[in-house]
Amino acid sequence: MGTDSRRRALICAAGAIALSTVAVLASAKPKARVIKVVAKKFEFVPGEIHVKQGETVTLQFTAPEVLMGFNLADFNLRTDIMPGKVASLSLTPDKTGKFTFLCDVFCGSGHEDMIGTLIVT
Known part of the structure; x- marks a missing residue:
């Protein structure tokens, strides 16, 4: 050669x-930011979740007591949260604003007050 x-x-x-x-x-x-959320009678902790538009996050849910649900209708996200297990949802918000999420599995007499807010900036 x-x-x-x-x-x-x-x-x-x-x-x-x-x-x-x-x-x-x-x-x-880039690795998605993980946000841990506890669904307990009768609240989500944290009750406010802050993310940036276009930021991919993984929501990791646990429920220490009973079966719960998570529903974020504005982003078409929903999962069951079973005690002793971790439920994960990935979210990349494409719009800004304040969006309500709620428990959609009846969990007792305070169920109707079990709501939270996703704030996208």
């Missing part, structure tokens, strides 16, 4: 490495 052929081969190899490095960096997403 001549000097020009080796030079071309090295340039091609370096270009391929550079392109694959750029592709890997471009496809790497």
